[in-house]
Amino acid sequence: MSVETRVITASEYPDWLRALTTGFLLPPAVVSEEELSDRMAHTDLARVRGAFDDGRCVATYRSFAQRLTAVGGAALPSNAVSNVTVSPTHRRRGLLSRMMTADLAQAKERGDVVSTLIAAEYPIYGRYGFGPAAWITQWAVDVPRTGLDPRWSGPADGGRIDLVDTTDVRKLGPELHARLAAGQPGAVSRDERWWQLNTGQVRLAAQPWTEPFYAVYRSASGEVEGLLAYQSDDNWGDAKQPLNTATVREMLALTPAAERALWHYVCSVDWITTVKSGYRAPDDLLPLLLPDPRAARILTQADFLWVRILDVVRALQARTYATPATLVLDVHDGLGLAGGRFRLDASPEGAVCVPSTESPDLTLGVRELGALYLGDESVVRLAALGLVDEGTPGAAEVADAVFRTPRRPWCPDIF
Numbered sequence: 001m002s003v004e005t006r007v008i009t010a011s012e013y014p015d016w017l018r019a020l021t022t023g024f025l026l027p028p029a030v031v032s033e034e035e036l037s038d039r040m041a042h043t044d045l046a047r048v049r050g051a052f053d054d055g056r057c058v059a060t061y062r063s064f065a066q067r068l069t070a071v072g073g074a075a076l077p078s079n080a081v082s083n084v085t086v087s088p089t090h091r092r093r094g095l096l097s098r099m100m101t102a103d104l105a106q107a108k109e110r111g112d113v114v115s116t117l118i119a120a121e122y123p124i125y126g127r128y129g130f131g132p133a134a135w136i137t138q139w140a141v142d143v144p145r146t147g148l149d150p151r152w153s154g155p156a157d158g159g160r161i162d163l164v165d166t167t168d169v170r171k172l173g174p175e176l177h178a179r180l181a182a183g184q185p186g187a188v189s190r191d192e193r194w195w196q197l198n199t200g201q202v203r204l205a206a207q208p209w210t211e212p213f214y215a216v217y218r219s220a221s222g223e224v225e226g227l228l229a230y231q232s233d234d235n236w237g238d239a240k241q242p243l244n245t246a247t248v249r250e251m252l253a254l255t256p257a258a259e260r261a262l263w264h265y266v267c268s269v270d271w272i273t274t275v276k277s278g279y280r281a282p283d284d285l286l287p288l289l290l291p292d293p294r295a296a297r298i299l300t301q302a303d304f305l306w307v308r309i310l311d312v313v314r315a316l317q318a319r320t321y322a323t324p325a326t327l328v329l330d331v332h333d334g335l336g337l338a339g340g341r342f343r344l345d346a347s348p349e350g351a352v353c354v355p356s357t358e359s360p361d362l363t364l365g366v367r368e369l370g371a372l373y374l375g376d377e378s379v380v381r382l383a384a385l386g387l388v389d390e391g392t393p394g395a396a397e398v399a400d401a402v403f404r405t406p407r408r409p410w411c412p413d414i415f
């Protein structure tokens with residue numbers, strides 16, 4: 001019997017969940033009827049796909065509506081892709097390709113400008129036109145080596161740090177995040193459900209909840225400008241000395257002052273000798289705010305948010321650019337969704353992008369355009385790798401001056 005890929009029905013959702021845990025190598029979770037109906041009520045089942053072999057679900061795929069912050073602050077309609085698995089019994093028969101191409105075609109038809117995902121492994125998604133657009137770094141800070149003043153007892157800028165509880169976080173978190181996302185290229189939207197799941201209000205059988213500590217930074221005028229969530233282990237070593245590690249689960253800082261204060265705070269908690277930063281932008285302030293930046297050792301450095309452009313004109317017109325320039329781009333798209341030749345008149349205020357028949361300054365794949373979109377990747381570097389072709393000598397350098405951003409993009413969320 002042939003394997004069928006399609007949108008699932010409501011009655012297939014429990015079997016789909018079972019296949020999902022199998023694909024992610026998680027033990028099967030016992031999901032109550034109450035949890036099932038709650039999850040279904042918060043899932044757009046029309047965007048949940050599966051593959052079925054003789055009635056059994058053997059592959060999973062889900063997309064959902066999201067907004068991605070572009071350079072300049074525009075919130076782009078994005079098709080976020082998640083929960084991608086193919087059971088080991090059915091791998092490498094093209095099931096992912098079938099689900100992905102159907103979903104991307106639907107996203108294009110719906111009018112989404114981009115599609116986004118966090119890739120489990122680097123080699124999976126480039127073939128579908130996704131490019132690595134925002135990277136992350138995680139540091140482990142050896143607190144006693146930082147050179148920070150161990151007598152620190154709070155920010156010296158008139159601001160203050162307060163511990164708050166989950167109820168406060170549910171109240172202040174959404175607005176704080178929305179303000180951060182509006183100014184952070186690479187950030188993605190969070191809905192109410194995100195806050196319910198990530199503050200323990202709604203708990204899933206497969207994701208045990210541990211309450212973190214929460215601290216906020218208030219500016220001198222009393223406004224909350226930063227939120228930190230961290231947890232600690234309990235490690236006293238053989239010599240009865242505290243050797244605890246604080247792991248940052250979330251840090252949202254609207255201002256550099258808030259960010260500096262919250263890092264300083266978590267590096268000053270008694271008993272904490274190591275701070276794991278969580279996934280930050282590779283140019284986070286953390287290492288350089290320490291008197292000895294080498295106290296922050298890189299634990300993780302990897303691609304994180306992948307972007308697939310679905311509509312070149314709307315994507316390029318949605319962002320701002322560092323300097324005015326005109327570039328003709330010939331974009332190749334193996335899936336036939338977004339390719340074509342376009343003339344981009346870019347400026348710091350925005351851009352006009354129209355189909356063009358002029359000879360191209362740059363020829364590139366839609367995957368490379370995705371990697372360049374948030375300002376992180378270098379056109380010169382991609383040209384050196386043979387991934388971008390320069391029709392006009394020097395066009396790669398011009399494009400870098402236009403597309404790149406002073407600070408690197410960052411996606412605070414895993415989805």
Ligand SMILES: CC(=O)SCCNC(=O)CCNC(=O)[C@H](O)C(C)(C)COP(=O)(O)OP(=O)(O)OC[C@H]1O[C@@H](n2cnc3c(N)ncnc32)[C@H](O)[C@@H]1OP(=O)(O)O
Binds near residue numbers: 092093097121124
């Ligand atoms: C956004 C997210 O959810 S990320 C999570 C992704 N899921 C996982 O990593 C869970 C474990 N892995 C899996 O479930 C599966 O291996 C998947 C989903 C990654 C791939 O599913 P498959 O159905 O085997 O992929 P499919 O057969 O459609 O492969 C298409 C092509 O991609 C290649 N490919 C697929 N997966 C990988 C991989 N992990 N690494 C390298 N190449 C891959 C295939 O070889 C094939 O190449 P070809 O066209 O040159 O022959």
